[in-house]
Amino acid sequence: MDTKPDSSSDNNHYWHPIASSTDLTPRHVFHGQLLGRELAVWRADDGNVNVWENRCLHRGVRLSIGVNDGRELVCQYHGWRYANRTAGCTYIPAHPADSPARTICNNRYPVTEQYGLIWSAESALPATHNSASVPDIDPGFLNGSITAPVADGDLNTATIRALNTEREIDAGRLLVLRPIPVNATIDIVSTVLQSYGYIHPLSNTPVHCAVEARDTYRHTTQVTPLTANDCIASNANPPAELIQLHFIIQPVDSARSVIRGFMSGSSTIEHPTTWLQLHNAALSQLRIVAEQQMQAIIPPAAWEVSITPVSESLAKMPGISNAAATTQRVVVRAITDTAKDIKSVEMAAITGDLATWQPGSHIDVLLANGLTRQYSLTNGPGQTDHYNIGVKLEAESSGGSSFIHHSLKPGDVLTVSPPRNNFSLRRDAVKTLLIAGGIGITPLLSMAKALFHSDLPFELHYFVADNSHVAFKSCLDEFGKAANIVTGLDPTETNSRLQQLLAHYENAHHVYLCGPGPMLDSAKAIAEAHSWPDESVHFEYFKNATEVSQDKPFSVALARTGITLQVPAGETLLSVLRNNAVALPSSCEQGACGTCIVDVIDGTPLHQDVYLSNAEKKRGNCMMTCVSRALSDSLTLDI
Amino acid sequence: MITLYDYELSGNCYKIRLLLSMLEIEYSKHTVEFYPAADHKSEWFKAINPLGTLPVLVDRSHEPQNAGQRRPLQQKTEKPHNEQTADLNPIDGLTLKDSAAILVYLATRYDKTASWYPSSDPAKIAQITEWLAFADGITASASQARLAEGFFYNVDADACRARAHQLFRILDEHLWFAEHRKQRWLVAGDLPTIADLACFPYIILSEEGSISRQDYPAIRRWTDRVKRIPGFIVMPGVFPIGPELSS
Structure with a gap:
């Protein structure tokens, strides 16, 4: 078949098997291919199966040689990390202080797991993929092959679909054959498969199967169980229970296919190893025939694969106005x-x-x-x-x-809202110190989990009034000695404990602080006094306790927009911008979260936020538009 | 003291480095520039190994069978050949010139658990020997294709690739049915043997000879398992792996 099947848009949801369930062992990345497109297929520790384009968005290196760490897939080349399920990039080692843009998200393909096989389809998922809309496997395949010949009505289409694959395999009612890759076109494989037969291991006689091709890909037949009885009574009454044999040809590329198959029956399939071996031997013979037939034809050119660009909504620069x-x-x-x-x-x-x-x-x-x-x-x-x-x-x-x-x-x-990150975790620190006060534990818990999972050195110090205030205790217990709960300290005692924790700065150590304002204020002062450099001290306030003054009016020139606006007393810069159709993203609107930051080109800002560090404030080249104003009469902003 | 005559990019040398690391044996490396200098064909190296092949391992902690065969002392004072220095004169120890022989020797002599080469188990050592021969087949095919692509060897690379694929099909089938029997290694048993190390390098480097392992999922899983053996080390072209899922 020279033309690629499934190229019509109606048909691009045709499900093809791409792997056996057992191929996806824990912490492994399976190298798959469907209709010419290479796939990196991996199962996360939570059981979720990911079917992704087999290339890193950075330099195009195959992700199938990457590391499945159980939660994320890490590219082998420059260590970009992609999250289970979403395929969004979570960390770029070359930019340790930054959060990757949401646009860095790999192409994902539909996936479903049935009959001990992993199935996928040609069309990439849109960014807002609805997993509930994944179409079911062509029901005709089931109707004709599984339900009809079963005498006792034990299995019907509905139950087969609902069956848990693992349980089914364990129970011996479904036996997934060893897949056989064949260097031949699907048409050749399909033709050859229709004369499928094997040597009966007990009677040692050839068995020819009447294989029915349902379409190019799906083939079914039935075989008699391997029992001693059956051997003796051969040619006597046919056994009551038949075992269904299903073959599905996976179109890998124009001249490469994989024969996948499974057996199913109404009762336990006996002698599974014998079955697996005999089908393996028979299919291997069949492969020789198919590959010989391939020698006689001019091999078709490899199917062209288009790499779908990321969706437009993702690819668009996160515009200032639609944030x-x-x-x-x-x-x-x-x-x-x-x-x-x-x-x-x-x-x-x-x-x-x-x-x-x-x-x-x-x-x-x-x-x-x-x-x-x-x-x-x-x-x-x-x-x-x-x-x-x-x-x-x-x-x-x-x-x-x-x-x-x-x-x-x-x-x-x-x-x-989609998640925003103004409190990014570096993962290149020699040691990370996480210091939480009260509910400030929440962002630090996420950080601790990431560091713990990647086996990176960290300490978490969690200050609470008493044990009844310790949140997420079971998570903390997992960290063992790395988590230290500090209870019942008054402000003076808290300060002296912070003095101890921050007494020695060493190169490439980083501290992350989140908690009540006064605790953060003193922790920052202590860190500064002990020579912690500004870029090693990261903090997030819950809220801005600064008394914000809105007394002084000022003018603001927008360098890129090309307009000048007046900010009167009593109105914020952010609202003036918005009223003039220059919308900025914002979140807390009280100078704590950092979302509405803009760059300052000229003029001196009056900082009234708690997001920027003192050094950043002194530099004066950026400001929070929600609370900060101008010391000078005017400001020029880079928007 | 053990000296390994070694070339960083050689898969056969890598087999030895792997076992030395996994057995935590101290040794010193003497680099022999295989390419482009072709020092393995030089006179000084041929004096150590007339076959002119790598690796060579010299174990000076090995007591010679017959001390009388030692070279006279003045031999050492001769002007050293080229890169060869007098104190590295290999004659004083046991000199082994074949990767399989070296694996057998190191495992038998230094593996206290006797798991890498269980010399008291006839069936197992026979199976291991089968795989050592299989590994030579991989060297003659996959490694040759890699030499053609990366080191400009004048060999029929397509024929080498076809032969490698034949071997890989056999190996994948073996490993698939091994997994079916809950076995993890080439030779059935709880622990890996030198058979795994002998086969691993030129399989994991096969893509450097344009031999894809995509059609061999059981081989790919087995290479993951080899990479998770304690003491595993990488070489150029071999990538590290993350930790196993702890149960």
Whole structure:
């Protein structure tokens, strides 16, 4: 077949087997190919099977030689990490301080696992793939082959589909044959397969199978069970139970195919090893015939494969104006009490997949009562099928935490922003120190999980009032000695403990701080006093306790937009920009999260945020538009 | 003291480096520039190994059978050949010139667990010997194709590739049915043997001779298992692997 099958758009959801389930052993990357396209196929520790384009987005190196660390696939060349399920890039070692852009997301292909085989299809998934819409395997294949000849009605189409593959194989009711790669076209293989036969191992006589080709790819026949009885009573009454034999030809490329197959029966298939060996021998013979036939024809040119570019919505530069536009709807899957006044909330996508995040990321949660709040994700690496946040009930809650604590329930639908990361975790530190105060544990927990999984050296120091306030205890226990819970210290004692922790700076050590404002203020001061360089001290405030002044009006020139605007007293720079159709992304809008940062070209900003470090503030080349203003009469911004 | 006459890019030398590392044996390396200098064909090296092949291993901790065969002392004071220095004169120890022989020797002499080469188990050592011969077949095919592509050897690379694919098909089938019987290594048993190390290098380097392993999923899984043997080391063209899933 010179023309590539399945090229018509109607047909590109045709399911083809690409591997056996047993091919995907833990921490392995299977090298697959379908219709000319190479695939990297790997199973994460959570069981999820990923079928990806077999090339790193960076330099095109095959991901099938990469490392499956159980949560992420790491490219062998420059160490780019791609998350289980979403295929989004989570870390670029050459840019250790930055979060990879959301646009760096590999092409994924549909996948389903049935009959002990991994099936995929030609069309790449769109960025917002709906996994529920994956079409089922052509039911005609089942109707004709499995249900009809079964006398006792034990298996019908519906149950076969619902059967757990592993259980089925264990029970011996389904036997997946050893796949046989053949250097021949599917047409040749299909023709040869129709004269399939084997030597009966007990009677030592040839058995010719009446193979029925359902289409080019699918072939079925039935064979008699291998029992001693059957041998003696050969040519007597046919046995009541027949075993179905199914062959599916995988179109690898124009002149390369793989014969895959499985046996199924209404009862346990006896002598599985004998069956596997005899089919292996018979198919190997058949391969010789097919490859001889290939010698007689001019081999067709390899099928052309187009690499689908990333979807337009992803590829577009995260435009200044539409940054706030994308949101995703999630359903609350579970709410649990993890500590006194702290609830752990798990949210799953309603359709498709959730956007990729990295350790330190937060999401905006748009609550049903109209409020928007920022929460850090506590997920560990590869946990990409949900978002998990920790929410503390604030005494002076203006409705955010109180709503989550008192009104939100499992099954509720929420709108959330894609994860943003203004608190990126470096993974090249000689040692990482994570210091959390209270609910500040949440981003640091995600960091600790990533460091722990990658076996990178870290210490987590978690300051709480008492043991009843320790959230996510079971996660912390996993870290063993790396996690240290500090309870019951007053501010003076806390300071002296921070003095101890930060007493010695060594090259390439990094500290990440998250907690109440006063604790962060003193930790930062202590770190500075002990010569920690600015770039080694990373912090995230919950909120900005600075008293923000909006007294002084100033003018602002937008260098790229080419306009000058006046910011009157009492109005923020961000709102003036937005009122003039220059929309910036923003999140907390109180100078804590860092989302609305802009570069300053000229003029002196009046910093009123808690996001920038003192050194960054002194440099004066960037500012937060939500709270910061101008010391000079005017500013020139790089927007 | 053990000296390995070694070339970094040689798969046959890599077999020995692997076992030395896995057995935690200290040794010194003496690099012989295989390409482009072709020092393995030089006079000084042929004096050590007349076959002019790598690797060569000299074990000076080995007591000679007959001390009378030692060269007279003044031999050492002769002007050393080329790169050869007097203190590295191999004559004082046991000199072994074939990778399979070296594997057998090291495993028998230095593996206290006697698992790499269980010399008291006739069936196993016979099976190991089969695989050592199979490994030579891989060297004669996959390695030759690699030499053609990477080192400009004048050989029929297509024929080498075809032969390598024949061998890989046999090996993949063997390993697939081994997995079916819950076996992890070339020779059935709980632990790897020198058979695995003898076959591994030129299989894992096969793509340098344009021999894809895509059609051999059982071989690919086995190479993962070899990479997870404690003490595993890489060489140029061989990539590291992450940790096993701990149960």
